[in-house]
Amino acid sequence: MIRPIRITSRLTGSRSRQFASSQIPIPKAQPRSRSSKWARRGAVAGVVVSGLWVYDNQLNASAVTRSIRTAYIGLLCTLDYKINFSPSKADQIEALHERVANRLKWVIDTNQGLYLKLGQALGLQAALLPKPYREAFGHVFDRAPAVSYDEVIGVFQKDLSLNPLDVFETFSEEPLASASIAQVHKATLKPRLGGEGEEGRVVAVKVQKPAIEKQMEWDLFSYRSLMWMCERLFDMPMYFVAKYVSSQMRLETSFTNEANNARRCAQLLAQTPELKDDVYVPRVYGEAEGCKESDRIMVMEWVDGCRLNDREQLEKWNLNLRETMDLAISTMSAMTFSWGFIHCDPHPGNILVRPHPTKKGKPQIILIDHGLYISLPREFREDYCTLWRSLFVLDVPKIENIARKWGIALDANMFASAILLRPFQVNKHKNKKQDKIPEKSQYEQQVELKARMKKMLENEQLIPRELIFLTRCQRMMQANNQLLGSPSSRVNLTARWASIGYTNSLTGSRSLNSVGLSTWLKDRLDAFVFRFTLSIVDLVFWFTLQKQRFLPKEKGGWEDKLQKQFEAMAKEEFGIEIDDTVFLG
Template identity: 90%
Template sequence: MIRSRPFSSLSIRRPHQLKGQIRFNSTNTSTTTEIPKSSRSRSAKWARRSLVTGVVVGGLWTYDNQFNASAVYRSLITAYIGLVCTIDYKINFSPSNADQIEALHERVAGRLKWAIDTNQGLYLKLGQALGLQAALLPRPYREAFGHVFDRAPAVSYEEVIGVFQKDLSLNPLDVFETFSKQPLASASIAQVHKATLKPRLGGEGEKGKVVAVKVQKPAIEKQMEWDLFSYRSLMWMCERLFDMPMYFVAKYVSDQMRLETSFKNEANNARRCAELVAQTPELKDDVYVPRIFGEAEGCKESDRIMVMEWVDGCRLNDRQQLEKWGLNLRETMDLAISTMSAMTFSWGFIHCDPHPGNILVRPHPTKKGKPQLVLIDHGLYISLPREFREDYCTLWRSLFVLDVPKIETIARKWGIALDANMFASAILLRPFQVNKNKKNAEKNKIPEKNQYEQQVELKERMKKMLENEQLIPRELIFLTRCQRMMQANNQLLGSPSSRVNLTARWASIGYTNSLTGSRSLNSVGISRWLKDRLDAFVFRFTLSIVDIAFWFTLQKQRFLPKEKGGWEDKLQKQFEAMAKEEFGIEIDDTVFLG
């Protein structure tokens, strides 16, 4: 018989008496679990901190995403990729992993490519800047950076309207009679729309004139400084961790990038280029710079919006269209090379992005059967200091008169420690022997090494070559790029032009114009006068020899269909072989063929 206790006799504990104690009863078994006060307190604190941290991080991410064009997030991606790549190299770049070096490069190059593709925008431009050195990097990097010259995704028409409203307090149709909602071209920092002017714009007789409207992508303004900071940080980190001179170009490249995002700066560059073309008799009628519409024509100017004359033409490397128009390929390419050479050696004001999409060709409006070049996209220009331009002119001319002491003097002045033959070849982008004292072939023969040993040796050679980085003219970065792009343009048309000779002739013009004072016999004396005449003879003779070799190559192309590759292709192969043999560098800069 079970007896129940009266309710009043049960022991009831109040809540405060149960604090810190939980009791479970089951028949005759009693278990007690106690939670210490300090543990509960710590758990609560961690929970509150986690909640606050989550709210703060979520708020910052939302702000960065919605109002800052994800600039901070993009920088964190860069920092993460940089850290992972650094750790990977530090662990796996070693003699014991010599057979895995190629796989290491592929992993790192893949991560860098992913970062560029993910971030887009200015990272495509920075990728192009890194691509300037891609020719000297292992194969996976050349492949990774090859895509940065391709078309970039466009932004929506609503975002274009936002740029107009913020910069001009207007909509596109308040300014133009018509305005294409879809861009006709899109690049890394801007896109181009086709429009027609309203009657009140452009002056009398301009009603309905077709124009190109270049609009900067809205995110660029917010992302630029963060992106440039990330780029400089990566260059600094690479120099510190890997002991390679890389950071010395970072500030110069950053400054050029800032200028390239200013459309007022681009408009000024275009106007100045047009003036210089008009002052150059050899180019005056054959090169055209589209008109920029600014305040004088009733168009408001902005750093993110630019209006220019619309000009139809084909890309410089569109061989099929050029032949359809009946334009001579050699005349077309000679004109393009002469234009870039005049900029370099005569003007000292250079369009530094001469890829085929920025040099258009059309049938000449007044000269039947002749080509006319149309220069567009004037965002990236450099100005050469007078002393550097004179040295550069002198260097080119010295290469053809075989003035070895002068070549070596300029190399030392620029802080570059290179064999004279290799330095000359790097400037000309073709094999060139200025020093005939060759060592015995057996002494020059380099024993076969594994990938680790090869790349360690290359690093040491690069450090030696750039032994005094403060003296290296930063302008050489873009000049070399321009030369390589023009060589690539020539290759894509089948090498119809003798690029080196044509460039050298313009260098000689620049050299002559840079001379101060009279060079007559009475002024300089018999010795200097005779030396000038001898140099002039050697210069013309050397160019003639190269012209003859070039002519024979053209004939072989014409009469021997199986003969593959043009003049520039042969020069490039010889240059690549020379670079590998004498300097241990494998060059393959097909990223410029586009």
């Protein structure tokens, strides 16, 4: 007999067990800890940052990394000044300046490349900054490591789709010179390259460092940011020069622009009878001579010579130091006052000297590195010529009028001295004892200096940007003269060229019938005073040379004495401590 109830009971029990087993709770997964989430995010961020760093380092010449490094140092310096530049810490201000200057120096030394040029641009203003900054920027004129030959090959392949030895018969793998933007290799031309009869000619090949192309805009942005920070840091108008300097830097990295500058300079020299045989610009080889041109590769004639300040070599060649320096100063003066087209990097390495190939015993100046030129607007050049001439005929109203026109709030004495780079008084009535600045703490001196500089530059929009480079050129030529023992009367020679430029700028006849008796007499009186003043300065200069010659214990030459007097005048009358020995390199 079948017992369905029991069977049902079993089935029910089986299902009951199945159901019961299905209701057994399954342990839930534990939520991840917050620390593990952050660890995972950190790992992802690390991978992303590492990838970006590798990309920037390997493919972008570390352009972003360099800018971040600059931003970090800028922020650190700003905070340091905000916290520590105060009356309560007046005795620690020198240490503060030293810390900040060393950080900026570290950025320049670490980033290299265009930062060396930007350091030089900052060095233009370092003469007015505290001493640690002058020392920090004093090294930027000569330090520039070279890149490898493989990188040079890379530039040739990218720009010309060729290797150096496809273009030249020989090519030195090691550069003979290295600057911040480029380096120079020695090579010889292949047959049929450079024109008939040019085969085997030795040439200098200037190759831009490959990183510059990628780094330039980032570096210029960092420079403008740094100048903006300095303006906020020192509370003085400094940023207004940044845009102008940046545009000049861009032009300097273009070798097509440099080649055009060199050719134009050679043409202007050929039109200047006083200089055309004694100053030489090496020939640039371009498309006309069968050489492919590139914005990063330039081929020039190789010319042997020594640096302008190599006194020992000049004396070995029996070249007269005064004639040599007179030529260099005359060249820069002709550019400034006659051409209005100026080589703005006249340090000793860019002005070479050799015995004249056709004039026995005479020097010949060789101008190289034509990347940085400025063109002077006609009105500014006429004002600048007029200013120099007015200083020597003591035309005070005209001097003060030009200063106001340029937005420079300086008294006539200081303005004249700053232009000439020598102490010069056009107003004799000032009482030095009354104007002498009393002894103050470093904090008080620097706060007062800020106020004076802000007042002087309160109309900065009127200040001709060309003055930035003109002042630098004048100071470099003064330094070159100093390094040779001050054999040349720089101020007088420059003034004579200014007078030539002034005369050439005059339009129309200056005859008695044209201008009238009063103006005609004033012209004659001004010419007499000008020549008389130059004669007096020449006489004083001659006595200084004799003193140097017959009194060996007498230290320093004419320019050294002028510089010391100018520094003393700036400190006494304006409260500025100037020491721009960075230009002596």
